[in-house]
Amino acid sequence: MNRKQQIKPTESELEILQILWASGPATVRTVHEQLSQTKDTGYTTTLKLMQIMLEKQLLGREGSGKTHIYTALVNKEQAQGQMLQRMIETMFNGSAMKMVMQALGSHKASKAELDMIRAYLDQKTKS
Amino acid sequence: MNRKQQIKPTESELEILQILWASGPATVRTVHEQLSQTKDTGYTTTLKLMQIMLEKQLLGREGSGKTHIYTALVNKEQAQGQMLQRMIETMFNGSAMKMVMQALGSHKASKAELDMIRAYLDQKTKS
DNA sequence: GTTCATCTACGAAGTGTTTCGTATTCAAAT
DNA sequence: ATTTGAATACGAAACACTTCGTAGATGAAC
Known part of the structure; x- marks a missing residue:
């Protein structure tokens, strides 16, 4: 992806991006199952988040019919x-x-x- | 300050901490004037933020009478x-x-x- | 073709953050 | 003492993010 615009995902969005960056394109179900290992939220919450990320163009999706497959549109x-750069600048x-x-x-390295x-x-x- | 608890200021709170870290203890007025160089919000907004930070124990204050002087209670x-540690872990x-x-x-270093x-x-x- | 489990869509409540307006207090100057 | 300018306190609106419930669609299994 090639965007001039600043990428500024929220914390929840970042968690989802992490998963997609690590595992590649995936369904909501798959993402949700991975998320469930560390947090305890409902399936529709994950779904909604990913739908919002689709709107924000953080994710893309394909798959007609029942199930969609989501992909991270932002480069890891x-x-x-x-994000590092922002941190370096501000802090x-x-x-x-x-x-x-x-x-x-x-x-402790x-x-x-x-x-x-x-x-x-x-x-x-x-x- | 010695706190086990995670320090997790919001973005606005962080801006204020930056200023106090850089300039030392200061009044709301002083902080607000510095903030004004980069953002455009009212005086009472800054005041309110600093009051909330006081509650959260991110700041301390002293000065009876009219004006208060605020200090960062968290170590820079x-x-x-x-924050870096969190970034390292999550990203x-x-x-x-x-x-x-x-x-x-x-x-480019x-x-x-x-x-x-x-x-x-x-x-x-x-x- | 009915049933069933599972998916999507979406409204809306819940929560946290930011913003500001208004009331009040205070002290310095008159 | 009164006025005045600047400070505080605080409620509440505005906004953003997270959460979930419910309705409806879809396809697989029967």
Whole structure:
């Protein structure tokens, strides 16, 4: 998807996007079953949310007849990037570094993780 | 402040916290004037928000008589850390590394920034 | 073709957030 | 003491998001 517009899903919408990003296109039923593992809401709630997301063009759908199959219309990396970017701007004065340091500070990162980040940095510096 | 509870300010509340974090304790008037630079809402709106934040114990206040002086009761680093942590969990499968890579990927970090992050990593690995 | 389980559509209630108007209090200046 | 300008308190409207119940459609199984 190619949208200039800011992607700003609500929290519930984001949960649904996560599922679709992870599992690919799916029915309301499937999404609802996954959601049920962590929250306890009715089927029609999930349905309604996904219908609203369809209106907002966060999702697309196909399938005539009884059952519809929904697809995320927003790109995972793009959406994540935008949300991070907003966070960097509003909370860290636009400095990605501050955010990284904060992330690694409060989050107990494993040594392996730290090493991988270092490797990534090295590779990034070279180019 | 020392709270186990999750800090989850709304977007408007966060804007106010930003200002108090940056400027220190301040009156409603002062906060409102700063807010006015980016949004266009009435004075009583800001007042009401800050009163609600007082109830929620996001802010404290002092000053008897006419004017009150409000202070952020939540620690900036702690709040930022929690919000980042949530983001890492919900959007990056709990991997700080993925988030860092995404952040550094979409955000064009300068070489200086990268070096500082590396230095920070080194220091962190030692401990 | 009737029954049944399951799906969609949709209105509307419930809840949380934001906004503002109005009443009241306060203190400084007159 | 009265006036005045600015502050607080607070109810309530406006808005957004979440939740669910009910009605009606659909297709599979009988």
